[in-house]
Amino acid sequence: MSYSLDTILQLENSTEFNRLHQQFHQFNPLKVLRVDQYEIRHSNVLAWLFDPNENHRLGSFFLRKILMNLVTKAENEEKIDEFDYLAFLHTPLSDAIVHREWSTNGNGAIDLLIEIPSLNIILLIENKFHSAESNNQLERYLNSVMTRYPGWDILPVFLTLSGESPSHDAYWMLAYEDVLQIIHQELELNKETIADSIYDFLSFYVALLEEQLVEDEDTMQMAMTLYQNYASAIHLICANAYRDTHRQKQIELRTAVDTLNELSSSQRDHLTKIYSKKRKTIDYIFKIGSNVMYQAFRLFADRFTLPEHLHRPHAKVPNYVPSSWAPFLENIGPLESPYWRGYGLIIWFSREWNQDLKVHVEVGPIDYPERLRLLSALQEQNVSFRPSGMLEGKKYTKIYVSNTHVEDWTDPVCVERAMTSLVTTDSFKEFETIVLNTLNSLYSHAQ
Numbered sequence: 001m002s003y004s005l006d007t008i009l010q011l012e013n014s015t016e017f018n019r020l021h022q023q024f025h026q027f028n029p030l031k032v033l034r035v036d037q038y039e040i041r042h043s044n045v046l047a048w049l050f051d052p053n054e055n056h057r058l059g060s061f062f063l064r065k066i067l068m069n070l071v072t073k074a075e076n077e078e079k080i081d082e083f084d085y086l087a088f089l090h091t092p093l094s095d096a097i098v099h100r101e102w103s104t105n106g107n108g109a110i111d112l113l114i115e116i117p118s119l120n121i122i123l124l125i126e127n128k129f130h131s132a133e134s135n136n137q138l139e140r141y142l143n144s145v146m147t148r149y150p151g152w153d154i155l156p157v158f159l160t161l162s163g164e165s166p167s168h169d170a171y172w173m174l175a176y177e178d179v180l181q182i183i184h185q186e187l188e189l190n191k192e193t194i195a196d197s198i199y200d201f202l203s204f205y206v207a208l209l210e211e212q213l214v215e216d217e218d219t220m221q222m223a224m225t226l227y228q229n230y231a232s233a234i235h236l237i238c239a240n241a242y243r244d245t246h247r248q249k250q251i252e253l254r255t256a257v258d259t260l261n262e263l264s265s266s267q268r269d270h271l272t273k274i275y276s277k278k279r280k281t282i283d284y285i286f287k288i289g290s291n292v293m294y295q296a297f298r299l300f301a302d303r304f305t306l307p308e309h310l311h312r313p314h315a316k317v318p319n320y321v322p323s324s325w326a327p328f329l330e331n332i333g334p335l336e337s338p339y340w341r342g343y344g345l346i347i348w349f350s351r352e353w354n355q356d357l358k359v360h361v362e363v364g365p366i367d368y369p370e371r372l373r374l375l376s377a378l379q380e381q382n383v384s385f386r387p388s389g390m391l392e393g394k395k396y397t398k399i400y401v402s403n404t405h406v407e408d409w410t411d412p413v414c415v416e417r418a419m420t421s422l423v424t425t426d427s428f429k430e431f432e433t434i435v436l437n438t439l440n441s442l443y444s445h446a447q
Contacts, residue, residue: 002232003255003259004232005267008236008271011234012274017230017285020219020226020281030204030205039129043112043127044100045205049183050063050098050114051096052093053094057195057198060092060094062183063096065186067085068088071088072393073173073174073178074394075165076173083153093118096115097115098112098113098114099112099114104140104144107143110124110144111125111127115149120153121152121154122145122154122155123157124142124157125157126158126159128159128160129161138158138171142156142170156171157173158171158174161175161212163175166353179209180206180209183206184206186202187206211280220288220315223284223285223289224289226285231252234285234286234289236271237271237274238256238283240260240272240275241271252286252290287315291315292410292411293315293316294315296318296415296416296419297349297416299413303416309341310323310326311341316350317348317350318348319341321341321345321347325436328436328439329343329344330343332366335367344371345361345435347360347361347423349422355406357405357418359402360400361398361431362398363375363397365395365396371390371394372390377442378435378438381437383434385397399435402427402428403422406418
């Protein structure tokens with residue numbers, strides 16, 4: 001790739017770039033205070049919401065909703081029997097005590113630790129908004145809390161921006177998307193009873209989280225188009241901005257780093273100023289454009305000639321429906337809520353904390369009688385899943401999971417090769433055929 005400084009002017013003059021920047025640059029007082037930039041400030045907001053006796057005058061709604069969300073989240077269903085979770089619904093939580101930066105006496109500080117005497121529970125929350133785990137951090141924290149609170153039930157939680165899996169099996173999963181939905185629901189249902197100042201503050205916080213979690217198709221496509229058209233400009237700006245971080249070593253920036261060494265200090269200063277003014281927009285374009293999962297899945301979709309309406313090259317969880325399944329799935333009927341590609345059965349990939357690639361097959365929020373019918377038929381064909389997946393109220397049931405190691409997460413070809421290997425094994429092919437035959441037996445009459 002050749003690099004020319006005039007491509008930066010072309011990027012700046014692009015209508016799409018300015019439209020995207022406008023989207024990221026809307027006024028928000030929390031952004032002025034840089035709440036979006038620092039994990040510790042998100043922890044401060046969460047601590048305020050968790051405390052039933054704080055001045056938000058919302059009582060224990062947030063604490064109770066988080067507890068209920070943890071129990072109903074599909075990723076945590078193995079752990080729920082460890083707690084008397086029905087008590088989460090009705091037990092008064094006004095006795096909760098919220099600690100910030102709780103000291104472990106030499107093993108670091110826990111972001112949020114909440115004592116709930118009425119439930120005899122200690123809620124340990126490790127908040128990873130942008131940062132990653134440090135070595136043995138989760139184990140150290142859990143051991144410290146267990147030592148300091150003998151006789152209490154410890155509920156350790158790994159809270160992340162994107163819903164990543166924790167390295168420690170004892171930790172429950174929680175995502176900022178869950179936090180967003182809880183706050184959004186409260187604002188929507190109880191607008192009339194929430195004080196105006198509190199409502200405004202939470203609305204700004206919701207907007208901030210929505211910006212961080214933005215994954216709508218139009219915005220992602222705009223960013224991808226900008227990246228494809230102005231990759232050299234984005235690479236130069238980012239390579240210069242990331243020069244003191246490990247991100248500069250990303251494979252996409254290696255040539256740009258060499259080019260930077262040929263620029264004058266004045267030219268590099270200009271790059272720094274451009275980035276500082278439009279940092280979030282540029283970071284987002286680079287993140288989406290250089291996303292390995294996205295690029296790898298595009299290669300995967302091309303290899304298997306997946307129809308456009310049956311796949312989505314999502315940046316985190318790319319997904320698809322096999323063409324052979326789709327005609328039968330269309331006869332299941334409407335879903336309870338919007339889900340993936342609009343079908344009640346989906347295949348998707350995820351990157352795991354240990355750098356493995358995992359393939360998931362999941363039955364989504366089909367109307368319960370139909371879910372039960374489908375799952376029962378699959379079970380008769382020896383497709384295994386958790387018994388709780390058949391309970392009324394469950395919306396997501398994984399019926400197949402497998403993983404493989406990826407040698408190089410900077411190389412889309414390498415990741416695509418891993419995706420292909422997961423869906424071409426004998427076990428997956430056998431499973432795919434069983435599902436197809438089951439769908440055919442249940443839904444072929446409507447063809």
